[in-house]
Amino acid sequence: METINGDVMKWRFIETGFNDAATxxxxxxxxxxxxxxxxxxxxLRFYRWRPPAISLGYFQRLEKEVNAGLCRELGIQVVRRLTGGRAVLHDRELTYSVVVSESHPLMPATVTESYKVISGGLLAGLKRLGICAAIAPRNRSRSGELSPAACFNTLSSYELTVNGKKIAGSAQVRRQGVILQHGSLPWELDADKLFLVLKFSGRQAADRMKQAFLAKATCMRAVTEREIPWAEISAALREGFKSALGVELETGRLTAEETRLALELVTLKYKSQEWNNKY
Incomplete structure (x- = not known):
């Protein structure tokens, strides 16, 4: 469903605050x-994570990629995403999701080109925060030397960089004729914690991959060198999406049906061993 008022398309904007990983x-x-x-x-939804969590890409093997026991000791939850890609540590960040029909007039048919449209919203939002980001070109090669486990080690077509370093990681899935793209825009990167809980052949390999990660990834704090309040980040990103996509964002909330379905999915899917140990 999409509502059109003259030439302005109306989308819903939701902030759901802090939730656990499954929720x-x-x-x-x-x-x-x-x-x-x-x-x-x-x-368009903005959300946060409490407690911190590792989200696995849909096709990743939990037992191969993550030390689940250590995550429990450190109070880090682990959940499998619907989307592909690599593991992400979610802590101090703004996470966004965009849900829109594949047939929507703003959405190109291909995954990569729709990435470019959505990245435009992020780009405009970062600019409002004084962050001069760039959209990576299409078909940029990925380094085979980096860890296959961590998301920010790789740069996909049309993802965002600052001074050549990745600042936002995103993933997309299409189901029922609908696009879901969500992504992480970190305020801080805790590389020590991430590479402590990811699995490697040994500590030396982990340290090598961590250094490669730090050479390829950045965060808002490193770029701005100032403490940006959550409200400022949220407002800037919201306005960025609004202006770049040319849509009207009406503040809303989850419907009763969405809330009921989400509660069911928490119990039956995202907290279940069957789902999180799927591969």
Whole structure:
């Protein structure tokens, strides 16, 4: 469902605040499902994580990629995403999700080109924060020397960089004729913690991969060298999406159906061993 007022398309904007890992992933899927049923409009959501969490790409093997026991000791949750890609440590960051029909007039048919459209919103938002980012070119090669486990070690087509370093990681899935793209825009990067809980052949390999990661990734704090309040980051990114996509963002909330479905998905899917140990 999409609402058009003259030439201005109306999308819903939601901030759901802090949630645990299973709840965050369940809400994204609930919005996708309800949008596919025509029950809710295209939606931009901003959210946060408490406690910190590792999200695995859909096809990653938990036992191969992450030390789950150590994560439990450190109070880090682990959850599998609907989307592909590599592991991400979510802590001090703004996480966004975009849910929109594949047939929406703003969305190109291909995954990579739709990435470019959505990255335009992030780019405009970062500019409002004084961060001069750039969109990586299409088909930029990936280094085979870097860890296959960590998301910010690789740069996909049309992802965002600052001074050549990746500042936002995103992933996309398409189901029921609907696009779900979500991504992480970190305020801080805790490379020590990330490379402590990821699995490697040994400590030397982990340290080598961590240094490669730090050479390829950055965060808002490193770029701005100032403490940016959450409200300022959220407002800037919201305005960035609004201006870059040319949509009107109406503040809303989850519907009763989305809330009910998300609660079901938390229990039946995202907190289950069957899902999180899927591969």
């Amino acid at each position: 965050n992933m369940a809400i994204d899927e609930a919005i996708l499902t309800c949008h596919g049923r025509g029950k809710v409009p295209p939606t």
